[in-house]
Each structure stands twice: as C-alpha cells, then as structure tokens.
C-alpha cells in the first residue's frame with residue numbers, strides 16, 4: 001500500500017505546462033481523498049494580489065484571494081501567498097481553475113485543469129455457475145458453460161483485463177476492455193481451463209491497479225462404477241484385504257466399506273489412497289458367504305450412490321477321482337478351481353505320511369497352474385512308489401477344500417488302445 005501511495009504522489013506533481021498568449025495552462029492530476037496544491041505558475045513576488053477562480057474569471061466569482069477573501073469551502077486554502085491547496089479531493093473538485101496575478105500594470109492568468117482520479121474500487125469477480133469451497137476456491141462442472149465477469153468502478157473508467165494461469169502451463173491474457181465490466185464466456189469447460197483467473201482493473205489516469213485472483217477447479221465424476229475385489233493379504237496368508245477402486249473422477253471420490261447384511265454396522269476401518277480404499281478384515285469376519293459392500297460418492301453426484309459388493313467364498317474344486325498310469329509312462333492329474341474368494345492357492349500333496357508332504361516340481365514331478373487349472377504331471381510311473389492317493393488342496397483365508405485322487409499304476413496292454421490317455425500320447429515315447 002505504501003508503495004502505491006508514493007507512486008500516486010508522483011503523479012500529483014507531474015505537471016504539464018503549456019504556455020499560451022494569455023498566460024499558462026497546466027494539467028494536474030489529483031487522487032480522490034488525497035491533497036493537492038495548485039501553484040500559480042511563476043507568481044511573481046511583485047504580485048499585489050492573487051485571486052483564484054473555479055472556471056473563467058470573466059464569468060465565475062472569485063473563489064478566494066490573497067487579500068483576505070476566504071474560501072467558503074474549508075478544504076481550500078492559500079499556501080505561500082499564491083498556491084491553492086485542496087485537502088481531501090472529491091470528484092466534484094475536477095474543474096478548470098484560474099489564478100489571476102494582479103500586477104501594477106497587467107494581470108497574468110494561469111489556467112490549471114485539475115483531473116481527479118479515483119479508484120479502482122469495488123473490484124468484483126463472478127464466475128457462474130460455480131460452487132464455493134470452504135477455502136474460497138470455486139469449482140465448476142466439466143462440460144459446463146461459464147460466464148466470467150469482472151466489475152470495477154473508477155474515475156475515469158478503468159481498463160479491466162483477465163489473465164489466466166492454467167496449472168502447469170504458461171500464462172495467457174484473455175481479454176482487455178476499457179469499461180466498468182469485462183465478461184467472457186467459456187463453453188465446454190475442460191480440465192485445461194482449471195487454474196487461477198486474475199482480473200486487474202487499472203485507472204488509466206493514476207495508474208493505480210487492483211487485482212483479484214480466483215482459483216477455479218473443474219470437477220468431473222468417475223465415468224463408470226466402482227470395482228471391488230478380494231485379495232489375500234501380502235503380510236499374512238490368513239489375512240484378507242478388500243479392495244475398492246473408483247477411478248477417473250476429480251476430485252477423488254469418498255469410499256467406505258461396510259458389512260452388507262449388518263446395516264447397523266459402522267464403516268470398516270480402512271486406508272484410502274487416491275481412488276482406492278483397502279480394508280483389512282480380522283479373523284472374526286472371515287466367514288463363508290459373508291458379503292461386504294463398498295459405497296462410493298462423488299462431490300458432483302451426492303445423491304447417486306454407487307456401490308459394489310464382494311462375497312467371501314470357500315474354495316471349490318473338481319477333479320477326476322481316479323486316474324491310471326502305465327508303468328514307465330506319464331500321467332497328468334488336473335484339478336479345476338471353480339470357486340473361492342479370495343482366489344485360492346492350489347497345492348498337490350501325497351498322503352503317504354502325516355503331515356502330508358507337498359509335491360513340488362522336482363525330478364519326475366511337474367506342478368503347474370494356468371488360470372484356475374492346476375496340473376500335476378508324473379513321468380516314468382512306478383507301481384511301487386507312485387500308486388496311491390494324491391490330494392489336490394485349495395485353500396484361501398476363508399476355507400479349505402481337498403480332493404483325493406487315486407492313481408493306479410498298471411502294466412502296458414497294447415490290445416486296449418482305448419485306455420491310452422491323451423497325456424500318455426504326449427508324454428510317452430513313440431510305440
């Protein structure tokens with residue numbers, strides 16, 4: 001403020017002097033509310049009397065004079081016997097003043113044109129339709145039509161301009177007008193119009209400038225519905241995490257998890273990051289067929305609640321109960337996972353000892369899984385070591401399912417080709 005005041009004072013003293021035949025003409029710019037001194041240019045010490053007029057001395061009465069006529073308005077005073085001092089300038093003080101220097105033989109007239117600059121004041125920024133956030137920022141909906149209006153009052157009329165600082169892009173000057181209002185329309189509001197809009201109003205006479213900056217955000221809801229899924233916790237194989245993700249909106253939606261059946265239940269303690277919320281269930285909640293719902297809401301769609309539901313499910317598997325392998329050939333045991341949430345882990349076991357031993361891919365055994373199908377391939381079948389029960393075990397945090405598969409290992413009988421399985425053809429040597 002202090003800097004501006006100083007700049008203003010410099011203006012008051014920026015006089016332009018034009019010499020005319022009848023005397024001098026001067027232009028003085030004063031600032032409303034401040035003081036100004038109009039000097040009777042070159043008033044000579046020899047002057048007997050100095051008289052001041054508002055307007056032309058031929059028609060206007062004497063405002064006051066140095067020989068004792070006092071001005072009616074106490075804001076006017078004489079300084080240094082010749083100069084007119086006005087305190088608290090008002091717009092109506094904007095007049096042509098004449099000082100008349102009465103000398104022995106002649107009179108000298110000095111004309112002073114006083115311009116009073118005021119404002120800009122009451123600068124106002126309206127961006128509509130928008131909603132105000134608690135911190136004063138506005139937000140608008142994407143695809144909307146917005147009217148940006150800036151108004152300011154000044155004497156003489158201000159120059160109003162709009163500037164736009166898009167987030168992360170170079171500054172742009174929008175429009176500039178000489179007038180008390182500057183408005184423009186943006187159609188199809190898009191996120192690239194998000195940023196800070198600054199309106200500046202400048203008094204062309206005094207150079208005084210006022211600015212208002214308004215932050216504008218462009219909001220949009222997620223385009224689709226939230227997605228939910230269940231995962232086994234990475235920290236503990238018994239833990240279950242519920243994931244809920246609702247991407248594509250701005251700002252991020254609010255999400256929470258709740259027990260579906262128990263409507264009185266509170267929100268499940270969860271951690272959210274951006275457009276995803278993750279709830280970690282404790283063991284008392286890990287029940288077969290228990291359902292959890294993720295509820296989402298977006299600031300632009302308060303009423304339209306979006307949700308997705310997950311159900312915890314015990315694993316279910318199907319497999320052939322018996323398989324046969326010819327001595328020296330290979331056999332494939334398959335196990336298909338048809339249910340389980342979170343997805344179950346499938347392992348193969350041999351129940352020849354307690355605890356049962358897990359079969360891993362080594363030597364003649366090869367375990368693999370593609371999608372929901374797990375396969376165990378046994379090569380070079382041996383009657384003594386391989387015949388017996390195999391277990392396909394599917395386990396998730398909710399439950400456990402096991403299927404017993406009995407493998408018989410028999411001698412090769414060429415006269416019964418119908419018993420040669422596909423796997424044997426692939427794995428075995430040519431006959």
Ligand SMILES: *[C@@H]1O[C@H](CO)[C@@H](O)[C@H](O)[C@H]1NC(C)=O
Pocket residue numbers: 019024041042
């Ligand atoms: C001021 O007075 C001096 C002499 O008294 C004169 O030379 C000069 O032209 C005058 N200037 C103005 C602006 O009247």
Ligand SMILES: *[C@@H]1O[C@H](CO)[C@@H](O)[C@H](O)[C@H]1NC(C)=O
Pocket residue numbers: 080081
């Ligand atoms: C004002 O006029 C008086 C007498 O008329 C004189 O004594 C005084 O010095 C003058 N002041 C200035 C600043 O010229």
Ligand SMILES: *[C@@H]1O[C@H](CO)[C@@H](O)[C@H](O)[C@H]1NC(C)=O
Pocket residue numbers: 094095096113
């Ligand atoms: C003051 O004088 C200027 C010319 O010098 C003229 O254009 C203007 O209209 C005058 N103003 C008033 C208020 O009479």
Ligand SMILES: *[C@@H]1O[C@H](CO)[C@@H](O)[C@H](O)[C@H]1NC(C)=O
Pocket residue numbers: 046104
């Ligand atoms: C002014 O007039 C008075 C008499 O009226 C005279 O005495 C004086 O010398 C004059 N001064 C000048 C500078 O002409």
Ligand SMILES: *[C@@H]1O[C@H](CO)[C@@H](O)[C@H](O)[C@H]1NC(C)=O
Pocket residue numbers: 133135136137215217
């Ligand atoms: C105002 O609040 C909005 C929403 O919380 C935020 O995105 C924005 O950065 C805030 N603006 C400022 C200037 O703090």
Ligand SMILES: *[C@@H]1O[C@H](CO)[C@@H](O)[C@H](O)[C@H]1NC(C)=O
Pocket residue numbers: 147148149183184185
């Ligand atoms: C924008 O709104 C202002 C004030 O509400 C109005 O005066 C102006 O005409 C509008 N601008 C346009 C381009 O419609």
Ligand SMILES: *[C@@H]1O[C@H](CO)[C@@H](O)[C@H](O)[C@H]1NC(C)=O
Pocket residue numbers: 165166167168194195196215216217
């Ligand atoms: C608006 O300006 C403020 C302050 O410079 C900045 O923190 C904020 O990120 C800007 N807002 C946008 C949307 O660019």
Ligand SMILES: *[C@@H]1O[C@H](CO)[C@@H](O)[C@H](O)[C@H]1NC(C)=O
Pocket residue numbers: 159176177178204
């Ligand atoms: C506004 O007025 C100034 C001074 O009269 C002029 O230089 C400028 O070109 C004008 N601007 C517009 C946008 O009319």
Ligand SMILES: *[C@@H]1O[C@H](CO)[C@@H](O)[C@H](O)[C@H]1NC(C)=O
Pocket residue numbers: 269270
């Ligand atoms: C929610 O979880 C956090 C971190 O896991 C924990 O610090 C907090 O106490 C929990 N709150 C409740 C109400 O269980």
Ligand SMILES: *[C@@H]1O[C@H](CO)[C@@H](O)[C@H](O)[C@H]1NC(C)=O
Pocket residue numbers: 282283284285
């Ligand atoms: C598990 O969560 C339920 C529901 O939030 C709560 O009532 C129970 O006390 C929790 N149990 C443990 C062992 O944290």
Ligand SMILES: *[C@@H]1O[C@H](CO)[C@@H](O)[C@H](O)[C@H]1NC(C)=O
Pocket residue numbers: 337338339340341343371372
């Ligand atoms: C595997 O089974 C689960 C159910 O347990 C199912 O959701 C998923 O789509 C299946 N995956 C494939 C690749 O078939």
Ligand SMILES: *[C@@H]1O[C@H](CO)[C@@H](O)[C@H](O)[C@H]1NC(C)=O
Pocket residue numbers: 351352353354389404
């Ligand atoms: C292996 O499983 C079968 C079928 O359930 C059972 O009869 C057999 O006793 C089990 N053998 C061992 C060693 O547990």
